[in-house]
């Protein structure tokens with residue numbers, strides 16, 4: 659069976675690999691490829707940030723955690739590393755349902771919590787270095803026989819193949835006329851300084867993170883809904899740096915070397931379902947917001963299983 663995957667971000671490439679592993683012929687068609695996708699801009703740490711629907715997203719997240727942990731241990735060239743991080747909260751909340759399922763999870767002692775916060779937890783999670791991971795995903799798919807074609811799809815019924823997997827992210831706003839998909843603009847800063855562990859406040863209104871990679875630490879963030887601006891804004895840098903300094907007072911601003919902007923494909927919940935278009939199966943897999951990397955392998959597994967059921 660010939661499957662066409664539309665979109666070459668982390669969702670499309672992960673699905674392509676799972677479909678190739680199942681034995682299907684796969685072509686990826688996309689208007690942009692790495693390093694020009696939103697996925698290339700992701701910071702990126704495994705963390706279920708604003709994920710929905712809750713009943714499915716927890717499973718997708720945990721399956722992805724296991725696969726990324728395996729890559730960290732067995733495939734160093736994939737650019738995934740297990741790192742410790744601390745999440746700080748301004749109120750006491752229930753512990754996350756996935757806490758018991760991941761490594762080194764514990765609640766913080768009061769002397770470990772910065773001023774302005776009252777609660778928090780430490781956790782060990784994969785940090786995915788996207789400048790390494792995206793080319794690795796693409797070359798893995800290529801080695802397995804995947805073909806790639808540059809093109810903009812305007813109508814899913816015109817895509818060749820026996821079955822289509824739709825991973826266009828924000829592109830679904832036009833391609834599927836799905837106005838529920840909106841950009842959540844994210845600006846980040848790169849600094850050549852290592853905080854040791856990651857510091858996080860992942861509430862949407864106060865979103866702050868420091869994610870150490872092997873070469874730089876990624877500082878964020880913003881999540882500006884409905885904002886399409888891809889220009890790097892000085893006022894957002896100031897906002898980010900102020901928030902980061904509250905969690906990491908040792909930040910040295912002289913070590914900043916740049917930054918970038920990306921538009922997360924935000925949606926009230928991920929759309930992962932089958933639709934019949936002109937009698938052919940289309941599996942939609944888009945709208946992952948701020949957690950597309952976190953959910954990538956779990957969603958790809960479900961896509962592959964829906965494809966097998968439809969075959």
Ligand SMILES: Cc1cc2nc3c(=O)[nH]c(=O)nc-3n(C[C@H](O)[C@H](O)[C@H](O)COP(=O)(O)OP(=O)(O)OC[C@H]3O[C@@H](n4cnc5c(N)ncnc54)[C@H](O)[C@@H]3O)c2cc1C
Pocket residue numbers: 664665666667668669670687688689690691695696697698699700701702703704705809810811812825826827828829830833843844845846878879919920921922923943944945946947948949950951952953
């Ligand atoms: C600053 C920032 C930080 C982030 N940090 C994290 C993080 O720490 N952890 C995490 O899990 N996630 C993070 N994210 C979110 C993550 O980047 C996204 O959820 C993820 O990249 C979505 O992947 P995707 O493959 O679905 O979409 P995309 O990467 O947007 O890929 C969509 C693909 O479809 C193609 N396409 C679109 N329309 C068409 C069309 N009509 N025809 C053909 N091709 C088309 C595009 O060219 C692209 O190749 C972050 C995002 C940003 C911006």
